[in-house]
């Protein structure tokens with residue numbers, strides 16, 4: 431099984447596509463020219479232009495004014511993303527997407543991206559045992575596979591453009607996303623002169639929901655590519671009214687270590703995961719960027735949080751109240767915003783009154799605090815895979831709000847939001863480029879759905895399909911087990927016969943002890959066992 435993982439791993443490395451900065455643009459020449467229009471390997475032209483997939487174009491960034499929270503200009507590499515790095519990129523046409531237009535837009539599939547298909551994100555507790563194992567093995571594969579397409583940048587632009595040794599580094603597919611979440615939320619210290627705490631390009635303001643929506647979509651996309659499982663969808667954890675971290679079991683995201691309560695149980699694969707980018711105050715103070723170096727194990731101690739910061743997990747009535755707020759964002763559109771759906775869902779508005787600058791954190795933020803560990807710092811939180819289950823559920827609440835209130839696109843703020851959050855701002859640090867306002871639409875338009883939001887008829891049909899698929903999956907699994915069993919039996923029989931001969935020759939004790947039986951167990955509970 432290890433060998434299989436290695437094969438997948440090397441196959442990825444050998445792929446001709448080089449690609450959070452696409453590999454082809456991760457060099458001094460590309461930086462100097464400020465152009466990132468990689469050649470699509472399908473036709474040898476930049477952006478697949480010859481096949482009509484896209485064109486290499488100047489990037490036009492919006493000149494709408496930002497809010498007053500960030501009184502600087504030209505000191506942070508994320509300002510007017512992506513202009514610090516690139517001013518020409520691929521603009522993909524039709525249903526194509528990607529930095530080189532080699533991929534299909536969210537919700538589209540097939541060789542020319544014309545098949546429209548909806549995937550369903552399901553409650554993690556509704557997944558079969560095999561599906562749960564598959565999910566864990568996908569996570570682990572992503573954690574252990576170098577990203578074939580992207581590298582991270584490990585320096586601020588000034589440092590990078592000065593040295594011919596441009597500062598790029600390989601990371602795993604999983605850690606690429608950890609790094610992106612760190613990068614969008616890191617404090618402003620990029621020019622080494624300022625540490626400005628009041629800035630975050632993906633939190634504390636309107637883009638919080640669209641940004642995390644794109645983050646999860648891209649994550650799904652990368653998992654589909656590395657596993658070849660094009661139907662993969664992130665499951666969610668519905669934490670309403672929960673009293674404890676229900677997903678913190680060895681079967682799912684890892685139980686608690688019996689010896690050290692803030693570590694993951696050694697029976698979970700996540701106990702071996704190492705975190706990156708978990709030391710934000712330190713990077714800012716030193717004027718450096720997180721460079722993806724491992725910084726120790728995942729920490730988590732659910733429920734042992736500081737009660738002054740948050741009470742516990744959110745309740746159904748808090749979710750209902752939040753959904754009843756009809757304004758997406760209000761006033762200063764930051765953590766002070768009153769009666770703002772976004773601010774209340776994010777956790778800075780009181781989930782009973784809707785008043786901003788709440789003394790305790792609620793909703794989304796309360797779960798982060800509750801986990802009391804890696805999840806509790808904004809910049810490091812994506813290291814913990816609970817992040818994905820949590821944000822999938824947050825996104826489903828956003829989706830419910832969009833369906834209930836049916837806002838016009840213009841309801842999303844076009845100007846004066848905190849920097850990075852206006853409708854037309856490009857989300858840092860994504861390449862290809864995505865605009866906040868484009869993700870203020872129903873998930874159905876971008877190809878996915880949540881099982882608990884489906885209408886009952888659809889839920890029934892999907893239920894049958896997934897039952898059949900599970901039965902089919904189970905069948906091949908049983909068949910595999912039977913073959914394995916037969917092989918083991920045969921080996922055992924041979925071994926026993928040998929042993930008996932040996933023993934009878936020696937005239938020794940009974941052949942009771944035979945260690946072979948445990949070897950079949952060893953192969954079935956391996957986490958890599960489910961990778962296709």
Ligand SMILES: *[C@@H]1O[C@H](CO)[C@@H](O)[C@H](O)[C@H]1NC(C)=O
Pocket residue numbers: 462463464488517518
């Ligand atoms: C893009 O950047 C290059 C290199 O700095 C510069 O020469 C060019 O004028 C820029 N293009 C635009 C449209 O700003």
Ligand SMILES: *[C@@H]1O[C@H](CO)[C@@H](O)[C@H](O)[C@H]1NC(C)=O
Pocket residue numbers: 588589592
């Ligand atoms: C980059 O080069 C400029 C002058 O070319 C210099 O003033 C600056 O200190 C250098 N920055 C770094 C981080 O080396």
Ligand SMILES: *[C@@H]1O[C@H](CO)[C@@H](O)[C@H](O)[C@H]1NC(C)=O
Pocket residue numbers: 761762766767768785786
């Ligand atoms: C929010 O509401 C509180 C309580 O009514 C009020 O004191 C505060 O000024 C309001 N903030 C804004 C930004 O309107």
Ligand SMILES: *[C@@H]1O[C@H](CO)[C@@H](O)[C@H](O)[C@H]1NC(C)=O
Pocket residue numbers: 766787788789
């Ligand atoms: C925000 O809340 C804190 C206490 O939680 C208070 O000290 C501060 O004055 C509030 N800020 C505003 C602008 O209301």
Ligand SMILES: *[C@@H]1O[C@H](CO)[C@@H](O)[C@H](O)[C@H]1NC(C)=O
Pocket residue numbers: 734735736737799801802803804806
């Ligand atoms: C965990 O909770 C304790 C209080 O119960 C608090 O002192 C500590 O800072 C928390 N740690 C994290 C990482 O949230």
